[in-house]
Amino acid sequence: MIDDVAENLFRILIFPGLFFTLALGLFASWLVRKVSALVQYRVGPPLLQPAWDIVKLMGKEVLIPSEAQKTVFICAPLVGMAGVLLLSTMLWRIAIRPSDVFVGDLIVAVYLMVLPSLALILGGSSSASPHAAVGSSREMKLVLGYELPLVLALIVVIIKSGGVLNLAAISQSAPIASVSGFLAFVAALLCVQAKLGFAPFDIAESETELAGGVIIEYSGVLLAIWKIMQAMMLVALPLFLVMTFLGGFGATAGTWIWGIVKYVILVVLVILIKNTNPRVRIDQAMRFFWVYCTVLMALAILLASVGHRYGLAWL
Amino acid sequence: MSWKIKALKKSIWVFHINAGACNNCDIEIVNLLTPKFDVERFGIKLVGSPRHADALLVTGVGTRQAARRLQEVYRQTPKPCAVFCMGACACGMGIFEGGYHVAGPVDNIIKEVDPNAIIAYVPGCPPKPQAMISGVVKALAAIDESTP
Numbered sequence: 224m225i226d227d228v229a230e231n232l233f234r235i236l237i238f239p240g241l242f243f244t245l246a247l248g249l250f251a252s253w254l255v256r257k258v259s260a261l262v263q264y265r266v267g268p269p270l271l272q273p274a275w276d277i278v279k280l281m282g283k284e285v286l287i288p289s290e291a292q293k294t295v296f297i298c299a300p301l302v303g304m305a306g307v308l309l310l311s312t313m314l315w316r317i318a319i320r321p322s323d324v325f326v327g328d329l330i331v332a333v334y335l336m337v338l339p340s341l342a343l344i345l346g347g348s349s350s351a352s353p354h355a356a357v358g359s360s361r362e363m364k365l366v367l368g369y370e371l372p373l374v375l376a377l378i379v380v381i382i383k384s385g386g387v388l389n390l391a392a393i394s395q396s397a398p399i400a401s402v403s404g405f406l407a408f409v410a411a412l413l414c415v416q417a418k419l420g421f422a423p424f425d426i427a428e429s430e431t432e433l434a435g436g437v438i439i440e441y442s443g444v445l446l447a448i449w450k451i452m453q454a455m456m457l458v459a460l461p462l463f464l465v466m467t468f469l470g471g472f473g474a475t476a477g478t479w480i481w482g483i484v485k486y487v488i489l490v491v492l493v494i495l496i497k498n499t500n501p502r503v504r505i506d507q508a509m510r511f512f513w514v515y516c517t518v519l520m521a522l523a524i525l526l527a528s529v530g531h532r533y534g535l536a537w538l
Numbered sequence: 539m540s541w542k543i544k545a546l547k548k549s550i551w552v553f554h555i556n557a558g559a560c561n562n563c564d565i566e567i568v569n570l571l572t573p574k575f576d577v578e579r580f581g582i583k584l585v586g587s588p589r590h591a592d593a594l595l596v597t598g599v600g601t602r603q604a605a606r607r608l609q610e611v612y613r614q615t616p617k618p619c620a621v622f623c624m625g626a627c628a629c630g631m632g633i634f635e636g637g638y639h640v641a642g643p644v645d646n647i648i649k650e651v652d653p654n655a656i657i658a659y660v661p662g663c664p665p666k667p668q669a670m671i672s673g674v675v676k677a678l679a680a681i682d683e684s685t686p
Binding site: 256260263264265266267268269271272275276278279281282283284285286354430431433434435439440441442443446 | 540541542545546548549573574576578579581585586587589590592614616617618
């Protein structure tokens with residue numbers, strides 16, 4: 224009994240939970256800044272820079288606007304971080320011990336992935352700032368935009384793997400090696416780009432016109448929690464794509480190294496998309512997701528169903 | 539030196555305020571943040587909101603219109619924070635000294651709000667980006683010495 228509690232606490236707090244996810248997330252956010260710097264022909268920040276940023280924010284004063292809804296304002300970053308932390312812990316657990324899963328974990332993962340966006344909307348709209356209000360409304364529209372193609376892309380994955388709702392079983396195969404799977408992967412990658420709040424979909428946070436958008440009023444340790452949440456999303460969301468589309472991590476040391484390489488390639492791909500695209504307007508983003516991505520995904524589901532019906536694995 | 543100051547020195551997020559400048563210093567500040575000088579090497583980053591900022595880059599003489607806003611922005615910046623007066627006007631009013639529209643040099647305006655504010659000066663009309671980097675480095679060294 225005591226051993227169980229200790230083991231679970233270890234999983235939640237050290238590995239693969241808080242500590243491990245945080246360390247990996249800070250490394251990934253360093254990677255984002257370093258690769259962006261290299262793209263722009265400059266040197267970029269040192270390895271410990273994201274960690275120093277977090278430590279510095281921890282030591283700063285916390286200012287809460289007098290008109291803000293205080294409880295929601297303080298709780299929103301915690302809720303967002305808890306959601307991403309749970310998602311990351313769950314995904315690593317499934318990757319490490321595929322036998323230790325429950326049916327329907329894919330659906331739980333999809334729900335947990337929405338939580339950070341919801342927390343951002345809550346935090347933004349509770350902070351009594353017109354900039355944050357505009358940011359929240361944009362984040363809301365963006366969530367409405369990308370959730371539909373993302374779920375449709377996951378339906379392609381489910382059809383490809385024979386109708387299971389189990390991440391461990393889904394990560395045995397790599398749907399990207401088929402036509403419909405590849406289309407679904409491209410759409411899901413762009414949805415993840417929007418979830419991470421990276422250009423071209425950094426509309427809610429747009430530094431130049433909204434000055435930070437949803438998180439404009441946050442300072443000190445609360446801002447640090449938002450930054451930690453964003454760093455952790457860099458761990459959890461590419462990991463989710465690796466497990467659903469790219470065949471997961473396997474069981475041997477060789478497949479694990481290949482799995483980590485897949486994760487790093489995916490992160491770098493996201494960074495390159497971020498660095499080579501300008502920000503789109505919110506209506507352009509909505510049109511992109513609802514018209515182009517959704518139609519593409521409907522086509523992909525059709526292809527996947529036909530392929531499943533007639534046993535054509537490449538379709 | 540407390541860990542707060544040590545971490546602050548490793549990662550300075552700056553917010554740029556124009557308190558009545560002729561735009562010349564502002565152009566040099568924007569120049570400073572381009573890839574050529576790459577201040578992200580030192581952890582310096584431009585942010586859009588004073589709530590995220592650790593240092594205010596103030597340009598301009600501090601006009602009567604701008605003074606109250608400058609004080610308000612300083613109050614909205616979470617402490618500990620530093621103020622950098624960029625250019626001759628911000629340091630000591632420059633050619634506008636005695637002008638009817640001038641509310642005093644920037645450091646006086648800030649000290650009305652917080653007498654213990656950390657204020658650094660980078661003179662020049664406008665200061666070159668190299669001079670600004672040098673000024674920031676010297677200011678950080680001074681924080682080192684003055685804090686036990």
